[in-house]
Amino acid sequence: MAAFPREELEEMVRRWLEAVKRAEAENDWGKHLTPFYTEDAEYSWNVGPNDDFMARGRDQIRDWALGAEMAGLDGWTYPYQQVLIDEKRGEVVGFWKQIAPFKRPDGSNYEVAGIGGTWFRYAGNYRWCQQKDFFDIGNVAALIGELDQAGLLDNVMKEKIRKGAEGELMPGHARRQG
Numbered sequence: 001m002a003a004f005p006r007e008e009l010e011e012m013v014r015r016w017l018e019a020v021k022r023a024e025a026e027n028d029w030g031k032h033l034t035p036f037y038t039e040d041a042e043y044s045w046n047v048g049p050n051d052d053f054m055a056r057g058r059d060q061i062r063d064w065a066l067g068a069e070m071a072g073l074d075g076w077t078y079p080y081q082q083v084l085i086d087e088k089r090g091e092v093v094g095f096w097k098q099i100a101p102f103k104r105p106d107g108s109n110y111e112v113a114g115i116g117g118t119w120f121r122y123a124g125n126y127r128w129c130q131q132k133d134f135f136d137i138g139n140v141a142a143l144i145g146e147l148d149q150a151g152l153l154d155n156v157m158k159e160k161i162r163k164g165a166e167g168e169l170m171p172g173h174a175r176r177q178g
Contacts, residue, residue, distance in 0.1 A: 004122055006087040012126050013083050013092060024077050029066035037061050038127045045133035053172045064172040072157030075101030081115060090122040098135070100143070102152050110147060113139040 016036060023032040037043070037058045043065045044054045055065045076099065083094045098112035116135035123129035144161070147153045160170065169175070 002090050002124070003088050004090045004124065006085065008124075009085045009087050009090070009092060009122060012122060013085065013094075015126060017080060017083075020078065020080070027074050029070045030062040033066055034058060034062040036126065036128055037131075038123045038129045041123075041127070041129050041131070043131040043133075045135070046137075047173065048137045050176050051169075051173055052176055054174070055172050060172065064170075068171055072154040072160060074154065077101075078116075090124075092120040092122065094118050094120070098140070098143075100147060100152070102147070102150075104150075110143060110150075110152070112136070112143050 016033075019032045019036065023029045026032070039058050040056070041058060041061060042054065042056050043061045044052065046052050053065070053069070055061045055063075078096045078098055080094050080096045083092060085092050095115050095117045098116055100110040102110045104110060112135070114136050116133065119130075119132045119134070120128050121130035144153065144157070148158070163170070
C-alpha cells in the first residue's frame with residue numbers, strides 16, 4: 001500500500017464531501033460521484049447473511065451502486081459524522097447517517113438507527129480504487145418497514161422489495177455460497 005501526502009488525502013475528502021452534498025441536492029449520485037473512481041475501481045457491501053453486492057469498474061459503479069441502488073431514495077441524505085485518514089496506507093474511513101426526507105408525527109427524523117460507514121482505498125489523482133460500505137441491514141429494514149407502514153415508501157423502493165421477496169436479484173447482487 002502506497003503512502004500519500006496527508007494534504008492530498010484531506011483535499012480528496014473535502015472534494016468527496018462536497019460532491020456528496022451536490023448529489024443529495026440534485027438526487028444524481030452518478031453524475032457527481034462517478035468521476036471519483038478509477039476505471040477499475042470496486043465498490044461493495046454486504047446485505048445480510050446471504051447477499052453481497054459488488055460493482056466492478058466505473059460503469060458498474062455508476063449504473064448499479066449509484067444508479068439502481070439509489071433509485072427510490074430521492075431526498076435521502078447521508079451526512080458524514082466523522083472521517084479518519086491514514087495517509088501511510090492511503091485509506092479513509094467515513095462514518096455517516098442515513099436520513100429519510102420525512103418527519104415522524106413527533107417531529108423527529110426518520111433515520112436508520114446507528115451509523116453506517118465507508119472504507120475507501122485511495123489510488124492517487126483524486127480517485128478511489130476501492131470502496132466498501134458497512135451498515136446494519138436490520139436497522140435499514142426496520143426503517144423501510146416503518147416508512148411503508150406510514151405510507152411514505154417510494155413506489156420504486158416498493159417494487160425493488162417485491163422483486164427481492166420473489167428471489168430476483170438486482171444487478172451486482174450475488175447469493176453467498178456457504
